[in-house]
Amino acid sequence: MRDATAEKTETALDAASLVTDMAKRARAAARVLASLNAEARTAALRAGAAAIRAAAPAILAANAIDMERGRSLGLTHALLDRLMLNEARIEGIAAGVEAVAGIADPVNTVAAEWERPNGLRIQQVRVPIGVIGIVYESRPNVTADAGALCVRSGNAVILRGGSEALNSSRAIHAAFVAGLASAGVPADAVQLVPVADRAAVGAMLTAQGLIDVIVPRGGKSLVARVQSDARVPVLAHLDGNNHVYVDGGADPEKALTIVRNAKLRRTGVCGAAETVLVDEAAKDQLAPLARMLLDAGCEVRGDAATQGVDPRVKPAAEADWDTEYLEPIVAMKLVHGVSDAIAHIERHGSHHTDAIVTEDAAAAEAFLSGVDSAIVALNASTQFADGGEFGFGAEIGIATGRLHARGPVGAEQLTTMKYLVRGTGQIRP
Structure with missing residues (x-):
């Protein structure tokens, strides 16, 4: 032998x-x-x-x-x-x-x-x-x-x-x-x-x-x-733990459309959203967003505020904020304004792709400049994180480092x- x-x-x-x-x-x-x-x-x-x-x-x-x-x-x-x-x-x-x-x-x-x-x-x-x-x-x-x-x-x-x-x-x-x-x-x-x-x-x-x-x-x-x-x-990049933040200045219909696409268009791609953050000033949008995802067959794991809007919402564990699901599962949380959203993304995100939905120019600029990710979007789905969508023809991947190349x-x-x-x-x- x-x-x-x-x-x-x-x-x-x-x-x-x-x-x-x-x-x-x-x-x-x-x-x-x-x-x-x-x-x-x-x-x-x-x-x-x-x-x-x-x-x-x-x-x-x-x-x-x-x-x-x-x-x-x-x-x-x-x-x-x-x-x-x-x-x-x-x-x-x-x-x-x-x-x-x-x-x-x-x-x-x-x-x-x-x-x-x-x-x-x-x-x-x-x-x-x-x-x-x-x-x-x-x-x-x-x-x-x-x-x-x-x-x-x-x-x-x-x-x-x-x-x-x-x-x-x-x-x-x-x-x-x-x-x-x-x-x-x-x-x-x-x-x-x-x-x-x-x-x-x-x-x-x-x-x-x-x-x-x-x-x-x-x-x-x-x-x-x-x-x-x-x-x-x-x-390289390790994972795509991406966020959509629905600001207090968001258009409700735009928020529903963007969140649905960002999470559910294709759940297995690295540009899929994994966490939805909702400003407490937009608390009335929490229920429609959660129900839209649940009705579409997406499991929602939420904080106490999110659990309170629908009995189908499961409690989120601490690990959920750090998870790239690549499945029809999403974490959802109420946050206290754009600064709190940025802090959450910095603590739990992977610096891949994050988006804000808002009509408030000041909130938009604060998010765009404050989120340290390879791609940061305003009023657009995170699923645009793709070289073809950027006009590159195709891509080899999304780089999240800071040397030589970043993004597609x-x-x-x-x-x-x-x-x-x-x-x-x-x-x-």
Whole structure:
């Protein structure tokens, strides 16, 4: 019998060897990709979108295998919804690639330029980061979204999708890369890790000098592991514990519409609202809001004031204010004005997306400036936390850190800067 430790070591070495080989090929492909002009990258993306449409039957067949396996594994409703593909969603994936093809190409754009007193002319220019590693879970559409954004921004990418979506991701990847290759983009520019072994994730996280940045997209446990174990820079958010604050100056009908959409449009996305805060000056709106959610099949967990408006409201535990449900469950609480709402969000939120509903300009500005989140909205649903809705074509994720990029990570956020300095013989005294 083989020693278990030896087997584990061998697996890790195999994974490291696999990732090293992929990264080296990606680095070579990145140099070719970055040398292409914007028109060539655009043509390649459109070819990729066409190939995804043409491969719809094969993609649906692969997804059916993943869905059956997911049900047998007992995946939650939210995870199954993220995993599921149909003709409309495949069309949405292809349309998303086309949307990325249609956005402005960020590579080699001049962000700023100036001339120094000594005659030196300096330009700050956007350039690709290099090789991006993306680790994601049960959303097979990320395969195309991430690949398209990296091609648009001149980066090569190594994709590691979740095992639950492996067949779907492989089918999408095969079609997309075939389309890219037909238009002159190296196939190695968009690679998919071919194995489900978690050792491959560990190898990616420690691939210093091979992978330039890691972007995790998935549940809290995945992102926490990436942030804990990575030796490569990480662009990520842990969770989307998002809030809608209904201010005393809110329009009641607008509040009902926004809260319903923010919570229930799709409960399993990171932009879904998880807590509704109601100003005591708008206490008369507490009952209509709670009943609207309850009648729509959403469980409401509330403080004493919220429990008092409907017997179906369950008491909220302290942990509910910190929970990203990703299910039709919402926490609801009465607060004492905009300052109290901001304090609650600062204490319990995840700095992802938070919204205020109000017609009071002073309250709106206090909230917009006082809430320290990547996205802060006025009179709009938190479910607009999406790169496509921001006009980015698509996104790799929502970054909640404070370095490099914050908010939806699109093509421009996948570039870095270099400085071009043009002189006429100047030397430094």
